[in-house]
Amino acid sequence: xxxxxxxxxxxxxxxxxxxxxxxxxxxxxxxxxxxxxxxxxxxxxxxxxxxxxxxxxxxxxxxxxxxxxxxxxxxxxxxxxxxxxxxxxxxxxxxxxxxxxxxxxxxxxxxxxxxxxxxxxxxxxxxxxxxxxxxxxxxxxxxxxxxxxxxxxxxxxxxxxxxxxxxxxxxxxxxxxxxx
Amino acid sequence: xxxxxxxxxxxxxxxxxxxxxxxxxxxxxxxxxxxxxxxxxxxxxxxxxxxxxxxxxxxxxxxxxxxxxxxxxxxxxxxxxxxxxxxxxxxxxxxxxxxxxxxxxxxxxxxxxxxxxxxxxxxxxxxxxxxxxxxxxxxxxxxxxxxxxxxxxxxxxxxxxxxxxxxxxxxxxxxxxxxxxxxxxxxxxxxxxxxxxxxxxxxxxxxxxxxxxxxxxxxxxxxxxxxxxxxxxxxxxxxxxxxxxxxxxxxxxxxxxxxxxxxxxxxxxxxxxxxxxx
Numbered sequence: 001x002x003x004x005x006x007x008x009x010x011x012x013x014x015x016x017x018x019x020x021x022x023x024x025x026x027x028x029x030x031x032x033x034x035x036x037x038x039x040x041x042x043x044x045x046x047x048x049x050x051x052x053x054x055x056x057x058x059x060x061x062x063x064x065x066x067x068x069x070x071x072x073x074x075x076x077x078x079x080x081x082x083x084x085x086x087x088x089x090x091x092x093x094x095x096x097x098x099x100x101x102x103x104x105x106x107x108x109x110x111x112x113x114x115x116x117x118x119x120x121x122x123x124x125x126x127x128x129x130x131x132x133x134x135x136x137x138x139x140x141x142x143x144x145x146x147x148x149x150x151x152x153x154x155x156x157x158x159x160x161x162x163x164x165x166x167x168x169x170x171x172x173x174x175x176x177x178x179x180x
Numbered sequence: 181x182x183x184x185x186x187x188x189x190x191x192x193x194x195x196x197x198x199x200x201x202x203x204x205x206x207x208x209x210x211x212x213x214x215x216x217x218x219x220x221x222x223x224x225x226x227x228x229x230x231x232x233x234x235x236x237x238x239x240x241x242x243x244x245x246x247x248x249x250x251x252x253x254x255x256x257x258x259x260x261x262x263x264x265x266x267x268x269x270x271x272x273x274x275x276x277x278x279x280x281x282x283x284x285x286x287x288x289x290x291x292x293x294x295x296x297x298x299x300x301x302x303x304x305x306x307x308x309x310x311x312x313x314x315x316x317x318x319x320x321x322x323x324x325x326x327x328x329x330x331x332x333x334x335x336x337x338x339x340x341x342x343x344x345x346x347x348x349x350x351x352x353x354x355x356x357x358x359x360x361x362x363x364x365x366x367x368x369x370x371x372x373x374x375x376x377x378x379x380x381x382x383x384x385x386x387x388x389x390x391x392x393x394x395x396x397x398x399x400x401x402x403x404x405x406x407x408x409x410x411x412x413x414x415x416x417x418x419x420x421x422x423x424x425x426x427x428x429x430x431x432x433x434x435x436x437x438x439x440x441x442x443x444x445x446x447x448x449x450x451x452x453x454x455x456x457x458x
Contacts, residue, residue: 175395
């Protein structure tokens with residue numbers, strides 16, 4: 001139900017925004033009295049908008065969606081920048097060496113764990129920088145699940161707290177349990 | 181071949197794979213592994229690791245846009261992620277114990293099946309029937325925005341969907357692919373969700389699913405930075421460009437060509453693993 005409302009709110013916002021655009025455009029040639037009037041009208045619109053938002057439970061949900069969306073976008077950008085940076089350094093220094101991926105020997109053991117990778121970066125390893133970027137990338141979905149867990153806790157939605165915990169358990173097991 | 185030339189070629193290949201994968205809706209991951217193994221001669225274990233990383237990147241990138249638009253069903257995604265992450269963990273653990281030959285054969289079968297699925301028409305289910313009580317209990321039914329306003333939808337056959345997701349997770353962990361084709365199959369056919377919801381929710385889930393097998397791959401030394409770098413940096417912009425072009429593009433012919441490429445790659449992998457030895 002509340003999703004339906006969230007959609008309404010969304011269309012509402014775009015309408016308001018469009019109006020803001022036209023109003024400010026008109027304002028340029030009008031005197032201040034009218035300006036105040038228009039501003040009043042705009043304010044009313046915003047109030048309506050706000051009450052609409054409060055009517056629904058969706059503000060919470062919307063906030064989560066917004067937060068997750070940004071986390072994913074900036075996370076990917078940061079991770080790929082690090083990979084690109086490390087990659088350029090790696091190609092400058094090792095670009096002329098032969099590429100050997102035909103036979104599997106596995107990556108050096110320092111690239112097998114987050115701590116090892118961080119140590120490698122401090123030791124000046126260029127491949128270590130790339131691997132750090134990749135680790136950040138892998139961490140983003142895990143962070144995403146943790147944020148969802150917090151939100152479900154705040155909403156006291158305990159079925160989903162349990163579901164999210166299950167997902168988090170298998171993720172943690174994958175990263176930690178695989179060592180033993 | 182020098183690392184520089186190799187990286188540039190892999191980058192180009194990955195960029196094309198990401199582009200075509202996004203245009204056809206099959207995802208780039210399904211081509212990356214056969215591309216790296218049969219064209220570049222990379223060992224399948226390195227290929228699987230690099231592919232998995234690129235799958236996480238594209239999934240996160242596109243999910244970001246979908247969530248903002250309100251298509252993806254976050255609860256349904258989380259619920260089904262229980263199945264896919266457990267599956268992915270099992271798949272990754274199996275992958276470290278089976279021979280390269282078996283892995284190649286499984287991948288070949290999955291490639292052919294994906295090609296078949298992409299050729300099949302996707303009938304949109306519109307009739308309203310009794311909702312799944314379990315879905316009701318889990319608050320899974322939702323709404324999504326369309327050009328005619330917000331439309332509610334219901335989730336059907338939750339147990340069947342959950343089971344297919346478990347299989348999709350195993351394949352994802354085994355082969356380092358997103359197995360989007362199987363996820364969409366579960367959501368379209370079994371759970372009868374609208375296209376937009378199924379495609380976007382599946383995309384949203386792929387990142388978490390892949391992260392579950394990534395840990396196992398990392399400790400086994402499958403994720404090589406030198407190889408993963410050009411793959412990830414290629415697939416990501418390719419997929420974004422593909423998603424941009426997709427709106428309004430006619431993809432039927434492209435689908436047919438892409439399916440053909442998939443089948444050829446699959447046959448080559450079978451040939452290599454049966455005749456070529458290893």
